[in-house]
Amino acid sequence: MTTRALAAGREVVMAPAGRAARLRRRVGRWALRGVAALVFLFIFIPVIFVVWISLFQQQIVSFPPEGYTLRWYENAFARTEFRDGFGLSLQVAFLAMLIGVTSGAAAAYAIVRFRFPGREALNTLLLGPLVVPGIVAGTSLYVYYIMVENILDMDFRATLHGLVLGHILLTIPWTVRLVSASLIGLDRAVEEAAMNLGAGPWTTFRRVTLPMMRPGLVAASLFSFIQSFENLELTLLLVGPGRTTLPVAMLNYLEFRIDPTIAAVATVQIVLIGALMLITDRFVKLSRIV
Incomplete structure (x- = not known):
């Protein structure tokens, strides 16, 4: 009887302690979810x-708004600079991404699979544009293009190939990373198994390694396209009359007018990029690699 009484007493003491621990865990989970919701709200x-x-x-x-309309979207699509800038931005972003x-x-x-002198230096060099401010990179490219034009007697400033070459500097670091x-x-064992079964190096790369690299390649393509499409700092110094990207066209518009047209253009950009990310995530789960 004494043993049973002691066990019952311990159960009575432990039951409130267990309920308190569960309550603390539940409160902690709800607090974490609340903080995450506030962070997402702050971002969006x-x-x-x-x-x-x-x-x-x-x-x-002004707030509150007097009413709502879609005429600013019509105004954005009616303006030539926005249509031409959108087309040029798509063209440059696609070529730079490719x-x-x-x-x-x-x-x-080559950096990951091979060992050669200067491998770490090459990796640092390719990732270097990530830490260089865009305005500095644009100024450097502008001066470099002037020097090349004087030597080769070719136009690079305010040209499509000059813009694409500049934007490639934005896409390569993201791809390498x-x-x-x-x-x-x-898992190298999968490649070794394919080679043990008689596949050559090229066949192994094409049919085994490359499909396994697909998530990284898709993510690199997505981020490279976005970085090129929305870039302003580097592009600002490389465009010219009649060849202006969408971000530069938006900046030029703000110099003379302040109305919701810019917000309409920005909304179209947001929808486009969001759609690209949703389509990409449909085939490759970005949460696994980003």
Whole structure:
């Protein structure tokens, strides 16, 4: 009887302690979710306000709005500088992504899979543009283009190939970083098994390694496109009359007018980039590599 009484007493004492521990864990989870919700709200507040302002009826932004309209979207699509800038931005971003991802992926493969003198220096050099301010890189490219034009008697400033070459500097670092991370996480046993079964180096790379690299390549393509499409600092010093990207066209518009048209253009950019990320995540889960 004494033993049973002691055990019952311990259960009575432990039951409130267990309930208190569960209550603390539950409160901790809800507190963590609350903090995460506040962080996400803080991040998305600028996006929400941009979309909201694009629907304001009045030309001068003021709160509360007098009404809502879609005429600012019509105004954005009607303006030639925005249409031409959007087309040029797409063209430059696609070409820079294609060339940058191809060359950056090859460089990342060589850095991760091979050992050669200067490997670390090459890796640092390829990642260098990530730490260089855009305005500094743009100024350096501008001066470099002037020197090349004087030597080769070719135009690089305010040209499509000059813009693409400059934007490749933005795409290569992201590609090297993401593809290298993807390669480091690959299981070499799968490649060794394919070679043991008679596959040559090229066949193994094409049918085994390259499909396993797909998440890194897709992520690199997505981030490279976004970095090129939205770049302003570097692009500002490389464009010229009649060849202006969308961010530069938006900046030029703000010099003379302040109305919700800019918010409408920014909303279109947000929707485009969001759609690209959703489509990409449909085929490759970005949460696994980003």
